[in-house]
Amino acid sequence: MQKLTIYDISKLSGVSVTTVSRVLNGSSCVNEATREKVEEVIRKHGYVPRQSSRNFVQRDLYAVGLLMDDIRHAYMAELAYAIDLELSKWQVNTVVCNIVDVEREFVSQVDNLIEKRVNGVILMGSIFQNDICRVTIERRYSGFPFVSVNGNFALPNVHEVMQDQFRGTREAVRYLHRQGRRNIGWICYNKSNSDKKKYAGFMDGARECGLPVPNIQEANEKSLAEGKRATALLLQRYPETDAIIYSADILAVGGAHALNELKIPIPQQVAIIGFNNSSYACQCYPPLTSIDNNIAETGQAAARLMMQVLNKQEAENVVIPCGLAVRESTEAIHHKTNMEEGLEL
Numbered sequence: 001m002q003k004l005t006i007y008d009i010s011k012l013s014g015v016s017v018t019t020v021s022r023v024l025n026g027s028s029c030v031n032e033a034t035r036e037k038v039e040e041v042i043r044k045h046g047y048v049p050r051q052s053s054r055n056f057v058q059r060d061l062y063a064v065g066l067l068m069d070d071i072r073h074a075y076m077a078e079l080a081y082a083i084d085l086e087l088s089k090w091q092v093n094t095v096v097c098n099i100v101d102v103e104r105e106f107v108s109q110v111d112n113l114i115e116k117r118v119n120g121v122i123l124m125g126s127i128f129q130n131d132i133c134r135v136t137i138e139r140r141y142s143g144f145p146f147v148s149v150n151g152n153f154a155l156p157n158v159h160e161v162m163q164d165q166f167r168g169t170r171e172a173v174r175y176l177h178r179q180g181r182r183n184i185g186w187i188c189y190n191k192s193n194s195d196k197k198k199y200a201g202f203m204d205g206a207r208e209c210g211l212p213v214p215n216i217q218e219a220n221e222k223s224l225a226e227g228k229r230a231t232a233l234l235l236q237r238y239p240e241t242d243a244i245i246y247s248a249d250i251l252a253v254g255g256a257h258a259l260n261e262l263k264i265p266i267p268q269q270v271a272i273i274g275f276n277n278s279s280y281a282c283q284c285y286p287p288l289t290s291i292d293n294n295i296a297e298t299g300q301a302a303a304r305l306m307m308q309v310l311n312k313q314e315a316e317n318v319v320i321p322c323g324l325a326v327r328e329s330t331e332a333i334h335h336k337t338n339m340e341e342g343l344e345l
Helices: 006-013 017-024 032-045 056-060 074-090 102-115 131-139 165-178 193-208 224-237 249-261 295-310
Strands: 063-068 093-098 120-124 146-149 158-163 184-188 215-218 243-246 271-275 289-292 318-320 323-326 335-338
Touching: 006 017, 006 032, 017 032, 063 074, 063 102, 074 093, 074 120, 074 249, 074 295, 093 102, 102 131, 120 295, 146 295, 158 295, 165 184, 165 193, 165 243, 165 271, 165 289, 165 323, 184 193, 184 224, 184 249, 215 224, 224 243, 224 249, 243 249, 249 271, 295 318
Parallel strands: 063 093, 063 120, 120 146, 146 158, 158 318, 184 215, 184 243, 243 271, 271 289
Antiparallel strands: 289 323, 323 335
């Protein structure tokens, strides 16, 4: 969308600024031919109202809701920031909405966003990929635009940005295997469809590398304390473990705390890998190797996809590849590995 002003539209359509303003405000004082001329310019080039405008209808026309389960998590905060930063290029506002119980609150929260006159909603996370949300979108919001991050709905009004989490986790297993690790553990918070894809990728990688039955421990929540508890329990059950992959960075940071307290050297005895390459990855000792799902690129793609939909442009679903940000928790070299080509960047 080009960032045309009301004056640009006036010049392109050959009518006065006052007439353009009347068309934008839905005034009945404009004849049909003139209205069509102005609307054709807007359809072709787009129009974003100045945020300093006092006209509430104009200002409110361009807003996008961000629906997530918990913005306190570093992944959600960084993703929301990336989306907001990209939408701000079009002077589009974001309305952030946390949802505690997705299945019970989905309708009320989406209704609340629509009442605030958002033009579309971005669903942040695969937690929204469930039967209740899908049926609700299909029947209640069939004419309303959604963009989903890591949720697969296969509905005409839902466009999708998918991170290739399956492949990212599988390649992390292969990376550890190349390092000589043969007893690789998996610690996850198995709540969402993303968690299931990560687990499937882990198991596929283990089978491909001919590893024994993996050492698996489920976490009860995504927190540092739970990562610490789950790691201690996994090592107690499987003392031969020489590497652990976690489904979230915060769990891996808790794991690093547990290993440090147990005086188990990282990575010499146990290597650890997190997921998301979030700010947590550099906030533990040693710095954490993490599967990089390119949060900034994901947010940019979600914002651009939403703008394409709002502009009635052709929009295609996007797949974001995952890489591996390598730090001292697996080896003492800083670099990033491209999962698709197996090359160091």
